[in-house]
Amino acid sequence: MATIRPFRGLRYDLPSAGDPAELLAPPYDVVDEAGRAALAQRSANNCVHVILPEGDGDEKYGRGAREFAGLVERALTRDAEPSLYVYHQRFTAEGREYTRKGFICLIELTSFGAGPVLPHERTLSGPKEDRLKLMRACGAHLELVFGMFSDPERRWEQAVSAQLGAPVLEARFDGSHHTLYRVADAAAVAAVQGVLEGRSVYIADGHHR
Template identity: 45%
Template structure:
């Protein structure tokens, strides 16, 4: 059972730190050096100073984690960050624009009991890397806080959970922040004990699928293990047993999974005709679009099938769509995976096209860069930053639920849930209730 709790979050005192827009930041994994500096310049209280602390001149080893802890302690000591007096759930709404269309994604922040994967009702869908987990663990150890939330999804076709929270949104205005991408983020604090109890009851039978933040979740498990070994976990209700999580219904109309297109390089120059010939044994060409990348992507979107991929060759700016003729070819290429996994567009692209057909028929060792918007694709091809652009249909929530529910992980870069959940809306102490 998914075991959630209201909690006493730490939030900025806006009377002291200024507008919320100046102190929030994206999560660490999407912040480059230029954005990091921009956020540092925005405010001495910007959450990036804890989430992704800059290395000081002459610093060594783990100094930046110690600095993050000093910064956080300073903010709490001077009252820039204050702990809420009542245990709360935090309704979090994000309004954003993708390809000219406005969307609103709604959910709530809560503490969720940590469960080792494979033992309970929390399911991952992506593989993790050791480097980011080691980094986050040092931050947890130094600060004793969840700085940013994990992003979890739960089934709720009737929208029962959010409907109970929505009743309170008209009673008080939210705090609001607009991030560097123009996403409007709004937060309401829900303290009504009857509502909190009802939400906990409704969530109890539901599974939770991790959409984003796998590294943070696994780091929470490791931190809990360390804290238990040190004798610091008093009981099953201690704060270390939980992680802060943003929970969104899988039926929420604003829940968007963007496609992750591949820009393929480290190949010889290849024309559209050559790529079609390389694919011919296993694919039918189902659309030819000349130099019109947008028309190619529109075809893939309208087709709505995981076995239709779009391709553009930079050498001659030719775009076409190709459909896998017989999915049985994937059985031999990924025999240890499920049928659902083998049927994903990203699986077909990598296992069949990039790992087999392109090296055998064209040569080279394909290397990928990953982008999500068509403008990013067309800018990269115009600048000749790759030899082939591959347009990949986005996976659906049904794919995430089926594959993760079978305790199987998707190929890397299968999903991109946009927008990212901001750091700094709420912080969660791993030491205090």
């Protein structure tokens, strides 16, 4: 079974960090050089400074660590209680509006391909080494791995719906509306953990992250 845990998230301290729309960036592997420059100009606190640090060779990882340390000092806050982070992404495709709903959590590591966390594609050693070096330099998990699991009755969503409250981040970016909620209620967290019992999680995107 997939074992998940809440965690004390380190997230943007709003509004002191700035306009949320100026702080976000797409996944690192879809950002080209011009896109990176445009994102970096938006704000000194834009996350692209950390996930795609400047520099040649391995020196960029030290630069990323310094950028991350600066963010921690001036623009981030750490939640006092372990939490799940519910994420809604509203977007339009082929003239119809959709809302993708999920949650951010810790998940127990298992041997690659052994389950209950299952991949669907092969990975490349270069991107894996790159992301691992940056993660180790910063001492933090900087990017999300996108997983999917079967829950046709949407039990996990029912478990957290009464606990959402005001969002901790809300922004329109890259054609989508992004909303993040924090759920610290122990009963709600336990209910979501129960939904994952006996279920597999399939990596849909972010194999290298």
